Amino acid sequence: MIDLENVTVTFDEFTAVADIDLRIDEGEFVTVVGPSGCGKTTLLRTIGGLQEPTAGRVRIDGRSPAAAQAAADLGFVFQRHTLLPWKTALENVTFLRKLADQPANEGDARALLRSMGLEGFEDARPAELSGGMRQRVAIARALHLGADVLLMDEPFGELDEITRDELGVEIRDLWRRERKTVVFVTHSVPEAVFLADRCLVMRDRPGRLEAAFEIDLPDPRDASVFGSRAFQEQVAQVRETLHESYEADARASDD
């Protein structure tokens, strides 16, 4: 379980996120949307221990993020793929475990690449893979690490819409099988709704949690969900909250 108590992050005089109280259950898929610059990445980095909170406390299964990271319990996937260009897809998947002094299992790594649709590309280097394939390798790498918590920051941000949809379906399916705890930041409201058990909407200046939507969609979720009325209604609800926040912020800055 991820537990944030009163978390505030300040850079010099600027408060990026303020007073965040949040509890994420084990095995829950939580997405985070909000206007650009509202602190989504800062929040995710703080959960992952890459950013120290100025005030408040983060606990991951009762431990500090640093302790969770040391135990290889946190996996990160970022927008820009962070694969090592000189290593093959397979080596990229196994090297984090080696770095964490844990035995890499080549058979498992191959199976993961296969489950991510990358059979036949095990020996390809990142430059030989498409953007979507690289992100699949990055996801396989985080899974191979064995982390129970996956922190994903716009992992599909640079991909075209159809590839995003496809990867969204795959990630949700993978989550259903593996039941990791996932925190997933995105700019895309449809993506946030499709993936989530719970979608958090953040608001700007300072970044804070504005609303949380429990997403009620069938599982397993396939691409047909995108056309369903339930999906479209929930997307509209989240959008409305985002628009209300924008308008309130615009009024506040006019005053």
Ligand SMILES: Nc1ncnc2c1ncn2[C@@H]1O[C@H](COP(=O)(O)OP(=O)(O)OP(=O)(O)O)[C@@H](O)[C@H]1O
């Ligand atoms: N290391 C830092 N030093 C100073 N200011 C920072 C730092 N990191 C983030 N900020 C500021 O904190 C605010 C929140 O940034 P953050 O990247 O968390 O927002 P975001 O919601 O993820 O943005 P986007 O959606 O555009 O990626 C921004 O105003 C940003 O300029």
